[in-house]
Amino acid sequence: MMRLLLPFAALAFAAPALGDCVFDANFEITNPFDASCGGVIRTYTEDNNVGTNIALGYPVPRPVDSLTAVDGFRSYASLLARHQDLWLTNPDALRGSIVGQTIGGRDIWAYRLGDSDSSTIDGRPEPAVMLNGAIHAREWQSPEAATEVFEQLIELQDDVGLGRYLHENLNVVILPVLNVDGFLQTQMFPETVTADVQQPRDGRMRRKNLRNPVNGSALDASLATVADNFWGVDLNRNSAEGFAQNAGSSSSVTSLVYHGAAPASEPEILALQAAAALGPVNRMRLYGDLHSFSQIFFTPQTGDARRDAVTGQLVAALRAVLGGKYRFGPELPGGGGIGTTADYFAYRFGIPAWTHELEPLDSGAQYGGTGVSHSGFILPDSEVARMRDEIARTYLLGFYRQAGPPRVVAIEIRETESNTVSYRADWVADGADARSLDVSANSALVPGGSYRLWLAFDKPMRFRDANNLIVAYPGQQTDASTGSATLELQDAGGTDVVIPVGNGDVWLDTPGGAPNGYLRYVDDALSAAFTIPAGVAAATPTAAVLAIDNRDFAGLRLDADTSTPVDFAGGRWTAYENARGTAGDEGGEDCSAKPFIAEDPNATPPAGTVTCSAAEAPAPPPPPPPPPSGSGGGGGAIGWLFCLLLAAWRSRFDRVSHCERLVTRPATRRLSFARRLW
Template sequence: MTARLQAGPAWAFILAAALVSAPPLAAQTERIVEWVEDAPASDADRIALGYPVPVPVDTPMPFDGFRTYAGLHARHQDLAAGSPVVHAGIVGTTRKGREIWAYRLGDADLLRPGGAPEPAMLTNGGIHAREWQSPEVVTGILELMQARHGDHWLYDYLLENANVIVIPVLNVDGFLQTQRYPSRNWLGSDINDPDSSPRDGRMRRKNLFGADEILETRDDHLEGVDLNRNSPPYWSTSPGSSSADSRSLVHHGMAAASEPETQALQAAAELGPVERLSVYTDVHSFSQVQLWVRDNNQRLAIQTEQVLRTFRDFHQAFPAGKRYVFNSANSVPRNQGIGSTDEYFMYILQVPAWTLEVEPSGGGNAHPDLPGTGADYGGLGRNGHDGFILPESQIRRVRTQLAETFAIVYYRQSGPPSVTAVRITDAATGAVVFDAAWDPEVGSDVRTAHTFMAQPLQFERDYQAWIAFDKPMRWRVDGADTALPGQPASQLEVENDLLVDGQALSRTVANQRWLDQPGGSPSGYHRYLEDALAFDIRLPADAANTAVVTPSTNAVISVSARDMTGLRTDANPATVARWQNGAWAGYEDTAGATDTDSGGSDRTLDLTVTADPVGDPFVIEPGTSAAWYDPARSGEGFMLEILADDRALMYWFTYDDEGEQDWYLAVGDRTGNRIVFAELLQVSGGIFGPDFDPGQVTETVVGSAEFIWSGCDAGVMRWQLDGPGAPRGGRMNLRRLSRVMGIDCGQPLLAPEREEARLAGSWYDPSHAGEGYTVEILADSRVLVYWFSFGPQGERRWFFGVGAIDNGRLVFPDLLTTRGGKFGDAFDPDAVEALPWGGLELELDCEGGTADFTPSETGFPAGSLQLARLTSLQGLDCEAVIP
């Protein structure tokens, strides 16, 4: 427990609680005494608790009691070994040479899904050895976040968007000492309070600097350093609360950060990394309060107070929840300290930081309704130090509820919410008429807006609007949206408008709801449950709207909402809001100010509204089957097949990061003018030629993609790769490369001029499953083929060419291959080089055929494959054998 005399009279009860004894014991010589469940008050060698004395159990699993250090450490290590979201590391050693472990909770990288750097949070436990509640609470955080992995909501958000670092036990030496002697300790020897303050054994507070591990050794049992008096910048500046006397309970050590345990804590902060830290807590017991310090940074003080209030209000909302009180900013003295760890993080690192004193309460001014210490649970309360000995019946509740409360603090300090995407869909056709998204640059706090307008919004037409945010925005109880426990219902309100010259268009809005089903727009969440809002919208052709909307008018989208903890939207998502230098950076209000920490209405996106009827938007038709590419990225592209049953098949011919060929494939669902490829596959394990073994071929889901078209000849494509390494994403502006005979887009579907047109689609040899061909008979009777295969060493390769129909055979005398392109942002079309590869002939009918190939590239043997049809293009049924 921490005592801060300089914090003012309001905290005087903290020291008083530690000294409570009822009745006071008479002065005694120093001796070893024992905690027991029951004994007469006059017994000088036994102190009765009134409930069973907790004894640590050597088990890793949580239960209604306390675990040994070995059990806790085994639990930590088991979770790290068996979970992809728990990462263990040694950050230092104790005075006795024992390892100090920190655990990072999150995904493998330190990046958000879009690529922006993650914020970091650090929670420290077990700094004072006798405070057994603390390691259990911090272990509870680790257990909770691992157990909730896969919830697609709050905990997945935290694990993917934050770097949570926990140290369950910093003072390992001291903690082990208390557990060696779970009921025994010295009394009568404390230099300031010999009558009432047990020391060493179960009541050891300090580390073991200068002390051995034998309780009976009299001369050294008062030695050690109080690790919560050993930190800069206010080390050794408060004689009333820290001491140069090595026997004192608050001995501050020989120098600031002199202790290896203190150095380990600072090393754990570097795992953030330190410049990304947004909150710090040191978990102690007891007195059920939140202690904090402040300097002259008013923004930091205000935000810290809001964090503490969020913690207090959420925890108090639990059934039988406890009230964790704290002083208001006006009552906290500035620029003073005692050498505690939270001072280091607040004064030097400028993050919201506090010391959490876990229950029981200390009674007094903070909790006048409670007796304090062990008496809160019906105990006898004969010595104020019984507050450190929480009854075993209480620890499961304390551990789990505080862990959940910390998760809410991490959620808040992960950053204010921002709009990440807006989409408006035509209700009648399902076509996307407006699409906008903010894409972060990998490793940067900068986002770039991308917008796509397939058609202006029209009056008197029904649309579905979908607004996605970069974090879950709502709490749910029994399937219904509700305010976060402890937060006012007013924070559920969402404001959204379409503004023309600052004036809101009139509109009708219905069926507004936060989404809890997957699938994306228009009726599914974006990435996490409750991160997207959907509603039906219609713009009436009333006098107010027709007065401001011309045949083509820009309207600004205005959105304002609050996250679960009350943080308002960042008014400008172009810069990712992050904690920096004691306040939020890149967090704008409606007027564009960045120093208010208040957020505002996002008005960064606009769309076109028209007063003229323009008819239905474009929807996908069979003629969308084609080769597509981005003119700025000539040398890579897509073969797209529109299939029956509202499905589509896509092949992406591209490159890896080293300039060698690569390819992906995906099957997607199409609606209106878009195709969603939820699983982008990368195929591995094939070898070109007779050594090909389909049993060695594997398919790995590496990402996703989506295509949206504005018409027959143009569209956009968005992709996301979530494979090893940093997350990657991008967009392309698509243009048509080919037109397929018989299904030319925008034209009536008539019988093709040549029956061979019905051979268009994908083909493969079942004994070579994992490679194959996609064929198009072009409108001018030429034939386009892409062969997605492998090299002699198993590398992914693709070959392509334009050929002719010769006596029913599809002949490609000059297939090409390429090299030089690089994936993603590094792509340079001028670096792509086309090279000859060899020849290919296909002889096909509706069901199957043969492929004969004669490669000219060294290492590729000639051969033949027996083909079967894999797909047919919609609109080109092939029912008869083609001669």
């Protein structure tokens, strides 16, 4: 991120000398090559502001050579070695690729994490997500966070839960360090910068790559070369979307936001685009560009209402994981961008994308430091491990969510006493783009009988803490009590019957499948007991429907129509339907399982079928009453119009509206039982 001017606070320290750089109205330095400006070399210290020293108020972080994470920042050589070691020791879980070279000729590495095939467990093309790190050299938080995500994905791949699910069903592309030349320059001079305190440039505060705008070659590494201190291209202004179109970038080669000679002129940006192809890009469902600082998601809004809404909901879920301390920064819809990589993915492909500015919010004062300008780029060593874990936890949730909404894959009902299967149905592939429900058992459920339902889903639906207790994922709402199931029917006497399913229900964390184990992942299945009330009239076989309503631990609701596989294109879900068959981005109740009830346990299934209440179209309203005598007649009609509009709005959420309660309904008794939640 670029923070040109931050509040300068001396606090308990004397203010450092500002230098002789001259700033114009746009805070651009107008005398960069003067020895009194660009030639000044300054040193970060913990508590010394004398002369050209700049006190941070905490120890100055220095890169550490370590293959594993430390309480601080690792050197580039160590980060690269860690990535390569993970690849060599986990060849079936990730693949490394050189996707390009920097302007200085250094290799740029990207990694594709996931199993070796390109299909989900049910044979669909795998979706993809991508994280980019260190596009701006001085933002050391970024590659550390990206590497932590990398490490956790590998560590969790055999956990039979979230990690295995992501490993088998998602391609994760991580480019940990894009601006390798610039990053190495900052690590070569971890305490040293040039120019002005209010806008330090080379050394630890280099932002741009090492492009020499005069001859196109790479800049040298010496801080004594004054011109080098200001040259380079801002790689996050070099994409075509919004290139050189507004004040978000500059044509001045000495500007911090110099956009380069042409769109995608820089080899690093071409490498980023090549990394996206590993996804591949047409399967991409999330792109995060990690930066620092200011704790915000800067989010392009393309003007496509559905795409922008889906992106906003996704960002809201990620912000919740972070406890709400990160802000949402949506751009003006259809603004066109400013040449960022997030603009590239959002505008060109419709992918939910953002520039994710990591902590701190304002400056090092957040950690007890002086708060000197630009100190936000220098996170204290003591905060790095916590930051890494928070960001990794956040993106694991995002990956899980974007892997796809949950769906029911199998339903089984057993008679409790005999353990006999009364009903069994499995969704199976039916060609390349469809599924059908294979019902292998369908015997009568008998009034007065006790049964146990086993439900399996296509992903782990719940999150467990270190004590193996089901809890809400950090910041999310889904827990052990979320969800419901009811058996709905109209009995032989014309009574609408709603039977709650869920007495002693439990999410399953042991293997084995039905009736007491999970199907493929821990907590991808549940078991729930229920009883058919003895008073249900079923002298003749009576069709029933099992209405299943649930959410995964990221809050996504079930795909109500499993026969049409959900996908993602143009920034929105496709074939993601509610119980009425309406496609959108919300999902709904699954009403595909249709057992039957009969007093005779040997009865054959009825020919008819039944729909669940959630699938029924709202009843039409009665005609408006005549206006009172002498009135203009407008008030009543307006009131009913309001009710109709309210009903239409509420029906989007599969709930019965207030207006629907005013509608005359058939005179039938309704035998209802309180809905059991899980």
